[in-house]
Amino acid sequence: MKINFTPGPSQLYFTVESHMRQAFRDGVPSLSHRSKEFETIFQETTSGLKALLGIPDEFHIFFTGSATEIWERSLQNLVADQSLHFVNGAFSKRYYEIATQLGKSPYKIEVAEGKGFDQNVEIKSDVELIALTHNETSTGVSLPLAFINQFKSKFPDSLIVVDAVSSLPYPQFDYTKIDSVFFSVQKGFGLPAGLGVWVVNDRCITKAEHLLSKGISIGTYHNLPTLLANGIKNQTPETPNALAIYLLGKVVQDLLRRGIQIIRKETEYKAAILYQALSNHPLMKPFVEEPALRSQTVIVAETGDQTERIIKHLQKQQFYPGDGYGSKKKNQLRFANFPTHSKETFERLVDLFEEFA
Amino acid sequence: MKINFTPGPSQLYFTVESHMRQAFRDGVPSLSHRSKEFETIFQETTSGLKALLGIPDEFHIFFTGSATEIWERSLQNLVADQSLHFVNGAFSKRYYEIATQLGKSPYKIEVAEGKGFDQNVEIKSDVELIALTHNETSTGVSLPLAFINQFKSKFPDSLIVVDAVSSLPYPQFDYTKIDSVFFSVQKGFGLPAGLGVWVVNDRCITKAEHLLSKGISIGTYHNLPTLLANGIKNQTPETPNALAIYLLGKVVQDLLRRGIQIIRKETEYKAAILYQALSNHPLMKPFVEEPALRSQTVIVAETGDQTERIIKHLQKQQFYPGDGYGSKKKNQLRFANFPTHSKETFERLVDLFEEFA
Known part of the structure; x- marks a missing residue:
């Protein structure tokens, strides 16, 4: 069976198809989003996420169409004028650019692709929002x-x-140190794309209300006060992708049963053996040089002029790597290391690298 | 088997579950949205929609998270200052309110629920956009x-x-008389919610570009120029709900095979027998009095103090009507009449009304 290592949309989590069948048996695809049944699904998914990710109860969890939408909504709802963006690749840069497109005055601290930032970086003290891309999907650098x-x-x-x-x-974030985090479901959670998940605390709500009171546009159906007014009823402002919210809840339950600590340890083990194989290989190496900056979930290999050959070698065994991002398409490969990828799969992947000469 | 008459999310089109299984077999849920395979799906869905709905080739078709999103995006991209809204129910009113929330200066022509507008209505000549809700889902009035x-x-x-x-x-719209139309997939197309479909002509693109050039915010990843730049490559700006785009394309093919003229005639037949049954019934009547304004796709019954009893009577036969909207919840019922509802189903529904005394 084909195994997909693209860092999103990723290989599906292995239980998704059976959850989808159950969803059809239970009538989930045609549930009214104003029904008790939908409210139960919303509640189970958000409380499951809080349990899995260690999110404190006082945070709110809202759903959007994509994480791209949350780039826009977060800047629209949380910034009157100035956000600060740490930019080290295509996706952190895109978040910065969206602020510009919205007519804000963002500023950025930018380093080269594959690099991180000085721990003691100096920044302006009066920015309203500090945007941190934990995992730069394009380069495999993790903050x-x-x-x-x-x-x-x-x-x-x-x-x-x-x-x-x-x-x-x-990652186990320290939620006393952050005000908001967001993600999309087609990566680490191994679900079909079409849902963004936005976690915010009350400071974010207050900020959005403040902007609104000053006459600054914070959008309409997906502004934070409207998301909150519906969210406290376990509802959404619009007719949502209820099927995706249901599937996310089911996969979260699966991950909770496996145990998040075990998932974390397995993730680290799989990343360690792949980075080691790349470091020891005569023909390739990890793209990110500094070990402390190497992502555990998106591993980027500098494969140079061997790129096409190694792709063929891997695909012969049904292993499909992700291309390098943008200009790196011809000389890098990316490997998602998500909960759906088993230890055995990664051990086989490492074997395939070691066989390659 | 339970038959759902709620006007959205509606009863699924009867082929959806088997298309979903095929999608999983073909790896659609984890397809990259930058792959040739995705571009083929995008192209098949948009060209299928053009064939089915009689949309001229020069129109563009874009995808969003919901039709609610298109309310916002259309006003953001097409109006600097003033839109005009014909308001005769909760949904046409919401479209108007979104213009206000965006800081535009909309104006409205409003009539009571259940009513239509004078054919020779006088309006201001300098509005940038005229918003027409073809089918007011809350009341069953169709323009x-x-x-x-x-x-x-x-x-x-x-x-x-x-x-x-x-x-x-x-409806077969005359696309020489309109510049844009939009819908969501969980109603007439009988698909799981989570996708809005936005059809625009080049005048809309030009208007959005004009607003942008004047420094007016038209949003970011889902503004019309960005949707177009991606759409001409059969791609989307963000990672989209690819599964929903695929399923829509498949159901469109099913409807094309059935024949749109047959679907239209069946829709009119089903509406006619239900309106007749309601008109002849001693205990209830159609809510919309004027026959020319009665929706063919969402039929609203004034059921008064019989509402609870008729619901029980119908549910005993596994027929689930939609509640009346908002304040009408206790004394109206709504019946979706979509392509998934067969003639036989509607004939049985009419029998159930006739039995009810």
């Missing part, structure tokens, strides 16, 4: 949690927002 | 096509935008 956690005490008036699109459910 | 078609020649500088959320694929 150390200590880097993320430093800002809260230094800049208590700023909102700390973390894009965790391609890292959750792996 | 006659002649009413919609009059505006283009009278107001050639305005964009004519039609909300056809709960009527398509039934």
